[in-house]
Amino acid sequence: MKAIICTQYGSPDVLQLREVEKPVPKNNEILIQIVAATVTAGDARLRNGSRKSLPLWPFSKLAIGLRKPRKAILGVELAGEVEAVGRDVTRFKRGDQVFASSGFGFGAYAEYLAMPENGAVALKPVNMSHEEAAAVAVGAATALYFLRKGNIQSGQKVLIYGASGAVGTYAIQLAKYFGAEVTGVCSTANVEWVKSLGADEVIDYTKEDFTERNVAYDIIFDTVGKTSFSRCKGSLKQKGSYVQAVMNYVQVAQLLWTSVVGGKKVISGVASDKAEHLNYLKELVEAGKLQSVIDRRYSLEQAAEAHEYVDKGHKKGNVILTVWRDFDGDKS
Numbered sequence: 567m568k569a570i571i572c573t574q575y576g577s578p579d580v581l582q583l584r585e586v587e588k589p590v591p592k593n594n595e596i597l598i599q600i601v602a603a604t605v606t607a608g609d610a611r612l613r614n615g616s617r618k619s620l621p622l623w624p625f626s627k628l629a630i631g632l633r634k635p636r637k638a639i640l641g642v643e644l645a646g647e648v649e650a651v652g653r654d655v656t657r658f659k660r661g662d663q664v665f666a667s668s669g670f671g672f673g674a675y676a677e678y679l680a681m682p683e684n685g686a687v688a689l690k691p692v693n694m695s696h697e698e699a700a701a702v703a704v705g706a707a708t709a710l711y712f713l714r715k716g717n718i719q720s721g722q723k724v725l726i727y728g729a730s731g732a733v734g735t736y737a738i739q740l741a742k743y744f745g746a747e748v749t750g751v752c753s754t755a756n757v758e759w760v761k762s763l764g765a766d767e768v769i770d771y772t773k774e775d776f777t778e779r780n781v782a783y784d785i786i787f788d789t790v791g792k793t794s795f796s797r798c799k800g801s802l803k804q805k806g807s808y809v810q811a812v813m814n815y816v817q818v819a820q821l822l823w824t825s826v827v828g829g830k831k832v833i834s835g836v837a838s839d840k841a842e843h844l845n846y847l848k849e850l851v852e853a854g855k856l857q858s859v860i861d862r863r864y865s866l867e868q869a870a871e872a873h874e875y876v877d878k879g880h881k882k883g884n885v886i887l888t889v890w891r892d893f894d895g896d897k898s
Contacts, residue, residue: 569676570869571638575615578873589680593652596683601696601890603674604643605872641674642667645690645700655683663690665699669839686839691851698858701884706847709736711837716785716807720745723783728790730756733811735859735883738763743855777801795832802830809833859883
């Protein structure tokens, strides 16, 4: 099968298209023929592998590989069709359309991936293409995880920093679904577009600093790791939560400290990959409450170009790798 291989850290040109052995599913696994995957900011940070790009250095580097990536095939978000199932599999059958997160197993930049049936995999929403569904598996699940960790409630004031990104676009929609009053923060080019996703108010960070406003929020959710608790603390209500999807050592210390003392809290961590989250999001999608935002599409062979674009830091929503271009069951 074809796959994009990353055998060293560095710029996007370290990504190479190769022929590799097609996986064979174990007794408890399903074999997915991948139709679409995503290129996330996390993928780009991992490929870069530098102290600057990786959070929680050096422990993160130890986890992914010191001199080269332990997992040569990157990518965690995917959607496709079940081609084969192991003899013990009961949840899925051949021909099922699914979307999934492979987590730290990676492997989505390929034509096939074997996953355990009890992993973060679920039937694809019927009203989404594979490209749209692939983008839900991590982006929306991450937004859901952190909003729940922040104990989001109806009527709260929630600010989403990085509102035009892969996590931010879902965070806006989910916060509105939960009944919050939502403020999005993004660049000038994305203001009207973020409003169209449901944000009640949008702040252009190139023109205004939200922390200088006389407004207090119940939750400030930084989806891109570009703010800090010390900077945002004055914009939080007394029992408010500062939630950050990209963890660093300062955040860890503040998380531990604010868990002991009362008042404002710091919430961070690593979003969990669970099938129940995907099934919950599937229901929201099919009910018309959640949509994917796709910025650009690339073929598998153009993975390096996709990484070059993501490295610029200006993507809107999701960047897609179309792996199986001849799939005729996709509504797109």
